[in-house]
Amino acid sequence: MATIRDVAKLADVSVSTVSLALSNPARVSQKTLEKIRQAIAAVGFVADPLAQSLARGRSRMIGFVVGNVGNPFFGDIRRELENYALDHQHFVVVTDSSGKTDRERALVEHLIGLKTAGLALAPSGYDQDYLDFIAGLNVPIVCFDQKVAGIERDFVGSDNYLAGAMLTEHLLQLGHRRIAFITGPSHMHTATERYRGFADTMANAGVEVNPNFVVDGQFTRAAGYEAAMRLLIQPERPTAILGANNAVALSALQAMQELGFRCPEDISLAMIDNVQWSSVITPRITMVVQDTLALGGIIARRLMHRITNPQGAVEPPQDFVLTPKFVPGNSCRRI
Amino acid sequence: MATIRDVAKLADVSVSTVSLALSNPARVSQKTLEKIRQAIAAVGFVADPLAQSLARGRSRMIGFVVGNVGNPFFGDIRRELENYALDHQHFVVVTDSSGKTDRERALVEHLIGLKTAGLALAPSGYDQDYLDFIAGLNVPIVCFDQKVAGIERDFVGSDNYLAGAMLTEHLLQLGHRRIAFITGPSHMHTATERYRGFADTMANAGVEVNPNFVVDGQFTRAAGYEAAMRLLIQPERPTAILGANNAVALSALQAMQELGFRCPEDISLAMIDNVQWSSVITPRITMVVQDTLALGGIIARRLMHRITNPQGAVEPPQDFVLTPKFVPGNSCRRI
DNA sequence: TTATTAAATCGAACCGGTTCGATAAAGTCT
DNA sequence: AGACTTTATCGAACCGGTTCGATTTAATAA
Structure with a gap:
């Protein structure tokens, strides 16, 4: 060379x-x-980029840290960021924390060691220790997906309250009253907001929520399956199930199929967030989806702005909240 | 610091x-x-990892280059590699070429610039130019998924001929004769091997393949859909469709659903490779899946071996070919 | 023409490690 | 005790760039 x-x-x-x-x-x-x-x-x-980074104290790399690169939600965002970054002579280093906070931390530390120009981070932690860690990082950071109270950084995400409310209202309009909700982890903002949207809408409609109809699915496949089973074996079953994310909702569908329930004839189903092959899943699930491309675009532009603009680094953090979109399927029937 | x-x-x-x-x-x-x-x-x-890399001429990063990180096949392999690498103080940098050869090349060049310790690469090219490029890289490389003739590197993959043959034999056993095959790109080893497995098995059974029943799905959703449609509008329709990968098979399912064909009552369907939510897709597709975890493990160990062992670098390249597994569903009926 | 200022170029230090030959200290052999 | 190894430590060069104050050259003003 x-x-x-x-x-x-x-x-x-x-x-x-x-x-x-x-x-x-x-x-x-x-x-x-x-x-x-x-x-x-x-x-x-x-x-030599390495020598440049060493001398400059900054590299042309952007760290992308999420819990699951395989999730199409993150995949779309990644793609947008990569394209935008590439146009601005930056290179995205993608890392996967598998949702583990300690792993995420190790990855972030490694990226900081690489003197990355900036970080696009889907935070997985929430306690004080985590907040201190993030606060201590002296790099432009744009957080997305999870809004974590106490992190003073730019945030890009969707209106999760609205997402929960939209689907709830839809089910109410179809005549459902016994609506069950499979939640996500209580420390996650997306999970609590979606639940709030559900609970408030139910309350506003004057419909009481059966406490047995709110089960914890942890946003995961395994827990979602278990939660759904708990719902389905109750003597007084819900007429509709609302899954707080794709994993718990599809696990519920699987549970229903296995027990012999038909969807939507026996039980209606709705979910938040899309999955890759949703168009071939029978029935087509009624859902609310996030505008991943727009989210990715905002994240990319905001991050590059902070990176390239001298004064961009000191701008106060800002929140960007997008409105999710209702996508009707045929998994909810009128009763 | x-x-x-x-x-x-x-x-x-x-x-x-x-x-x-x-x-x-x-x-x-x-x-x-x-x-x-x-x-x-x-x-x-x-x-400081940067200073170390500069001085040593090698970093502790491993480049992972695939066409689609969102594909669970690559996702599983990535996870295995990450875990193994982390246990050996190495750090995986994930990159996505979107299947574009030029993009892949840019990514690889960038990774080389970063002085990555090694590369796990799912090759997307095949021409002489590409071969020269790969041959010129002076870094441990383990190729996987696509076996490319002329690349003198370790290769880890599955027996794709067998995969095609297994499903074909299954359909033959169920009495099917009018079996259609949706292929992948002809320059891809996986695609040609899977097709060979199909064609040979048909020939061995003395069943002639209708030329109209072999359509090109390019391994993509869009092309797969189009190819499936071409099959379905023929006056003499196939009784079974064999998709050379998950994308073309599921596109075929979508096409069937849209046209009103029932699966498996009207047409049977089988595919190679799994997808994330296959368990909730109706009908459950009969498929042949690769042992992604085992593949990932071999890739990881082989690559780390070459990286850490002084003499590992000069060992002659070796092929590791695993046997895929038959996973029965209910998308194929006896006729 | 000379003083003053601006533009172009350079040298050396620096970023933060690694590596290797040289030197010093300690241990072994006869 | 002297010669010969072995072990421990060090200094300096190096990896391949950047940066900034100093110096040289060219342009402008008086």
Whole structure:
């Protein structure tokens, strides 16, 4: 590999001039610039990003940290970020914490060690220790998905309260009263907001919620399945189930299928967030989806703004909350 | 941040001794080691990975390059690799080429620039230019999924011929004769092998394949859908469709549903490779799946072996081919 | 023409580690 | 005790860039 010194030698200028020509061509004379250009081409010089990062104290990498890269929600956001970053000479380093806080922390520390220019982070923690950790990071960070109280950073996400409310209202309009709700982890903002949207809408409609109809699905497949089973074996069953995310809702569908319930004839089902092959799942689940592309775009622009603008770093954190979209399926019947 | 010089000063030894103590403690005397240990703890020293990489010419990062991180097949492999790498002080950088060869190339070049210790690569190219590019990379590489003729690297994958043959035989056993096959891109090894398995098994059974029953689905959703539609509008329809991968098979299911065909009553369906929520797709698709966890484990071990063992780098490339597994569903009926 | 200012270029230090040959200290052999 | 190893430590060069104050050169003003 050719180094900057090879270029300098060939162009018969000093190393610092070559460096200057690369970073700020306007400050180098035309003929010198030309000599350097030719020398660079002749030796095939490409600056070593590692050496640059070490010297500058900042790299051109952006860290992307989520709990599950396989989730299409994160996948769409990742793609948007990658495209935007690439257009701005930045490179996205994707990492997966598997939803584990300690793993996430290790990854973030590693990324900081790499002197990443910025971080797009879907936070997985919430306690004081975690907050301190995030607060201590001296890098532009845009958080998304989970709004965590106490993190003073930009946040990009959807109106989860509305998401829960929309589906609840839809079920109420169809005549349902015995509506069950499979929740997510209580420490997650998305989970509590979606539940609030459900509970408030029920209350506003004057419909009392059977406490046995609210079960914890942890946003996971296993817990969601168990929670759904608990719902289905009750003597007085719900007429509709609302899953707080895709995993718990589809687990509920599976449980229903296994027990012999038909959807929507016996029980209606609705969920928040899409999955990859939802169009071939029978019945097509009625859902509320987030505008992942828009979210990704905002995250990308906001992060690059903070990274590239000198004064962008000190701007106060801002929240961007998008409205989710109702996507009707045929999993909810009128009763 | 504390540097190695701070440690050296405090421990009253030279910088090189500290470095040696860190990389090869056995070669430093006990008492010096202890002094250094204390000094490190006192100043809170953590080695800067960038500086290390620059000096060593190698980093502790492993590049993971695939066409679609969202595909659970790659997701499982990624997870295995991450776990194994983490246990060996290595860090996986995930990248997604979206299946585009030029993008993959840019990513690989970037990773090489980062002086990654090794690459786990699902190759997307096949022409001479691509082969030269891969051959020119002076880094441990383990290729997987696609076996590309001419790449002299370790390869880890499944017996795709067998996968195609197994499902074909199954359909034949159920009495099907008019079996359609939706193929993948002809330059992909997995695609051609799966097709060979199909064609050979049909031939061995003395069943002639209707040329109209072999359509190109490009392994993608869009092309798969179109290909399936072409099959379904033929006057003499197939009684069974075999999808060469999950995307084309599920697109076929969607097409069938949209046109009003019932599966398996009207048309049977089988596919190669699983998808995330296959258990809630009706009907449960009969499929052949790869042992992703085992594949991931082999990839991880093989790559780390080459990275960490001095002589591992020069070992001749080796192929690891696993046998896929038949997973019966209820999408194929006896006729 | 000379003093003053601006533009172009350079040298050296620096980022934070690693590596290797040289030197010093300790141990072994005859 | 002297010669020869082995072990422990060190200094300096190096990885490949950036940065900034100093110096040289060119342009403008008086």
